[in-house]
Amino acid sequence: MEKIRVYQLAKEIGLESKELVTTLQELDISVKNHMSTLSEEEADTVRELYTESSAKDEDNKDETSQQQDEKQEDKKEQGTTTDKPLVAPPITVGELAEQIGVESTSIITKLISKGVMANINQNLEEDSLEYLAQEFDFVVTQEEPEEDEKSEEDRIIEQIRSEEPKGEPLERAPVVTVMGHVDHGKTSILDSIRKTKSIEKEAGGITQHIGASRVLYNDKTVVFLDTPGHEAFTEMRARGAHVTDIAILVVAADDGVMPQTVEAINHAKSAGVPIIVAINKTDKPDANPDRVKQELTEYNLVTEEWGGDTICVSVSAVQNEGIDELLEMVQLVAEMNELTSYPQNTGKGTVIEAKLDKGRGPVATVLVEDGTLKVGDSVLCGSTFGNIRAMVDDRGKRLKQANPVTPVEILGLENIPEAGDEFQVVPDEKMAREIAKKKQEKEREEKLKRSQSVSLDNLFDQIKEGEQKELNIIVKGDVRGSVEALRESLLKLNDNEHEIKVNVIHAGVGTVSESDIMLAVASNAIIIGFNVRPDPNARKAAEREQIDMRVYRVIYEAIEDVKAAMAGLLDPEYKEVVQGQIEVRQLFKVSRIGTIAGCYVTDGYIRNNSYIRVIRDGRVIHEGNIKNLKRFQDDVKEVQQGYECGILLEKFNDLKEGDIFEAYTYEEISPDV
Numbered sequence: 001m002e003k004i005r006v007y008q009l010a011k012e013i014g015l016e017s018k019e020l021v022t023t024l025q026e027l028d029i030s031v032k033n034h035m036s037t038l039s040e041e042e043a044d045t046v047r048e049l050y051t052e053s054s055a056k057d058e059d060n061k062d063e064t065s066q067q068q069d070e071k072q073e074d075k076k077e078q079g080t081t082t083d084k085p086l087v088a089p090p091i092t093v094g095e096l097a098e099q100i101g102v103e104s105t106s107i108i109t110k111l112i113s114k115g116v117m118a119n120i121n122q123n124l125e126e127d128s129l130e131y132l133a134q135e136f137d138f139v140v141t142q143e144e145p146e147e148d149e150k151s152e153e154d155r156i157i158e159q160i161r162s163e164e165p166k167g168e169p170l171e172r173a174p175v176v177t178v179m180g181h182v183d184h185g186k187t188s189i190l191d192s193i194r195k196t197k198s199i200e201k202e203a204g205g206i207t208q209h210i211g212a213s214r215v216l217y218n219d220k221t222v223v224f225l226d227t228p229g230h231e232a233f234t235e236m237r238a239r240g241a242h243v244t245d246i247a248i249l250v251v252a253a254d255d256g257v258m259p260q261t262v263e264a265i266n267h268a269k270s271a272g273v274p275i276i277v278a279i280n281k282t283d284k285p286d287a288n289p290d291r292v293k294q295e296l297t298e299y300n301l302v303t304e305e306w307g308g309d310t311i312c313v314s315v316s317a318v319q320n321e322g323i324d325e326l327l328e329m330v331q332l333v334a335e336m337n338e339l340t341s342y343p344q345n346t347g348k349g350t351v352i353e354a355k356l357d358k359g360r361g362p363v364a365t366v367l368v369e370d371g372t373l374k375v376g377d378s379v380l381c382g383s384t385f386g387n388i389r390a391m392v393d394d395r396g397k398r399l400k401q402a403n404p405v406t407p408v409e410i411l412g413l414e415n416i417p418e419a420g421d422e423f424q425v426v427p428d429e430k431m432a433r434e435i436a437k438k439k440q441e442k443e444r445e446e447k448l449k450r451s452q453s454v455s456l457d458n459l460f461d462q463i464k465e466g467e468q469k470e471l472n473i474i475v476k477g478d479v480r481g482s483v484e485a486l487r488e489s490l491l492k493l494n495d496n497e498h499e500i501k502v503n504v505i506h507a508g509v510g511t512v513s514e515s516d517i518m519l520a521v522a523s524n525a526i527i528i529g530f531n532v533r534p535d536p537n538a539r540k541a542a543e544r545e546q547i548d549m550r551v552y553r554v555i556y557e558a559i560e561d562v563k564a565a566m567a568g569l570l571d572p573e574y575k576e577v578v579q580g581q582i583e584v585r586q587l588f589k590v591s592r593i594g595t596i597a598g599c600y601v602t603d604g605y606i607r608n609n610s611y612i613r614v615i616r617d618g619r620v621i622h623e624g625n626i627k628n629l630k631r632f633q634d635d636v637k638e639v640q641q642g643y644e645c646g647i648l649l650e651k652f653n654d655l656k657e658g659d660i661f662e663a664y665t666y667e668e669i670s671p672d673v
C-alpha cells in the first residue's frame, strides 16, 4: 500500500507539518515527526477529518488535555519530593535533559504533545517546566541565589534580560555542524553546499573564511560552522556553548560506519542535537547505501523508510547530487524545532573563533544568536570586553548591524576571547570593563574549585549529597569484543539497587583521545580504558580538566571499582602517577641478557624503579619492571626528557622499534582530614 510522509500530507491539506504531527499524536496515530510515514488509511482519516469535522478535532483536544490534567493531579497526589532531582529555572531543554538524564528528544516530544514547540537551546517557560516535572518526576525549585551572593555581572545581565523579550519573535536560521569519519567527505559536502548555494552568488561578494558561513536555499538561510567534526563541536560544548541546532552525519557509502562515525553519533546524541544522515560517495561503483543504513540501526538510527525516524539522504559531494534534498531536510528539521529569536533584544551570542591579528588587534568571529549587534555597542565577551569598532560578515561586507543568525568578525575587543565564550551587549564600556575584571577573578577562583567533576573517588559523597543521580561513563578498549563486554557489564550494574544509574555515553575502539576527554568534560563523565592508554595530549587534557580516567587490563577489576565506588567502598590508598613517555628507537639483542632497548625520553622522565607499560599502536602489550637503566655504560637512577638511554626490562624481550614505554609509579594518597 502507498505510504505518505507527514510533511507531504501537511502540504496537501495546507497545514504546517508540526501542526499535523500534533494532531496525529492526539489522534493516537503513532508519528514522531514530519518524516514519519502514514498508511493510505491513516492519511484518508486525516483528510476526512480536515474536510468534514473540525469540531470533532476540538473535542479530541479538550479530552486529551482533560486526561492530561487528571494525570497531573494524580501525580501531584502521589508526588513526594524526597529523592527526585531538583531543577532550578532558568533552564534550557538541553540542560534539563542533561540534569534529569533523559534524551532531549523525549522532552521535545512531550512538549509537542502539549502543543509547545521547543528546541534544545530554548529556555523552558514556567508552565512547561511544571508540566515536564510531572511527566519526568523531578521537582522545580525556585532557588534563586541569595541577593547579595549574586555577582554584579549577574545582576546587570539579569536586568537587561528582565526587559526581554522585546517585540515579536522571528524565525531564525538553523546552525549546522557537519560530522563524520575521516575522509568520508565532510569538507567536500560543505564545499559543494557553499559552491552551489552560497549567498555570495546573489550578492556578488567573495566568501571570507571567518569560521561560519551562510547559504541560501528556498529563500531561507542556513548557517554552517566551517570546522567540521565532533571535536570542535564538543570543545565548544565543554565550554558551555550550545551553538549547533542540527548535525549532519556524513557516512561514505563505500566504507560504512567507522569508529569516528560512532563517536560523532554519541557526541551529537549526548548534546541532544538532531542528526540528519548524509550517505555520501553514492557515485562510487562499490557504494552500498543499504549497508550503511543497516549499520546505523545498531546505533538506534533507523531510517524512516524502515519505520524509524532518522532522515537519511543519499548524496554525492563531487557530483553535487542530493545537496538540495539535504538542505531541504535541514530546513524541515529546523522548522519542526521552531527556531526563533527576538531581533529587538540586546545582542548576544557565541564566539566561534578568535585570533590576534597583527594590524587589527584581537579579532573574533561571533554568531549573533539573539537580538541585534551594532557597531559602537559595548560588549562583554567571555572574560574580555570592548566597543565594537567594525564588523565584517562572511562575504567580506562591512556591516553596521547584525541580526540573528549572522556570523560576523568583530574588531574592538581588549583581549582574545575563546571559542565557545558567550558575548552580551551591555549598556556602556565602563560597565563592561568592570564586569570583565570581576569575571576574570571569578574564573580564576572557579578553576581552583573545579575538582567537582565526577570521579569514582567522590562519587559516593556526591550521591549522598544528592548531586549525582547518574554516572556517565566513556569506554575505550583495544578490540570491539572487550569494549562490548565492558559496556554490557557496566550496564548490568543498573540491575542492582543502587541509587545511581550508569550510562555508557560512548564506547569505542582505540586509544583515549583528546576528543574523549572533551566529551567527558561536556557530559560530566569518567573514562574507563581497557588495554589502551591515552595519547599524551589526552593525558594532559585529562589532567587540566580533572577528568577521572582509569585504565584496566582486567574487565572484572574495572567493574569491581565502579561497583565499589557506587557503594562508597572504594578506598584507594595509592594513585598512579605517570612520570614520562619513552620511545624505543633501536634494539640490541645480547645473548644471555636479553633485548636492550635504545630509547629517547620524549616527555617527563624515567627512574630505575619506575614501572613500565609497553604500548604498541595504542595498545598495552606488557606491564612490568625495569631491570637496568643506563646512560652509555653507566647505571643511572633517572633520565630526563630530551636524553637517550638504554633500558632492559625484566621478563620481557619481545620489543619492536617504535614501541612506547610509559613510566609510572604509585603515590600514597594522604587521608582527608
Ligand SMILES: Nc1nc2c(ncn2[C@@H]2O[C@H](COP(=O)(O)OP(=O)(O)OP(=O)(O)O)[C@@H](O)[C@H]2O)c(=O)[nH]1
Binding pocket: 180, 181, 182, 183, 184, 185, 186, 187, 188, 189, 228, 280, 281, 282, 283, 284, 315, 316, 317, 318, 319
Ligand atoms: N567519488 C567521490 N569521492 C568523494 C566524494 N566526496 C568526497 N570524496 C573524496 O573523498 C576524499 C575525502 O574527502 P574530504 O571531503 O576531504 O573528507 P573529510 O571527511 O573532510 O576528510 P577529513 O577532513 O580528512 O576528515 C577526497 O579525496 C574527496 O575527493 C563523493 O561524493 N564521491
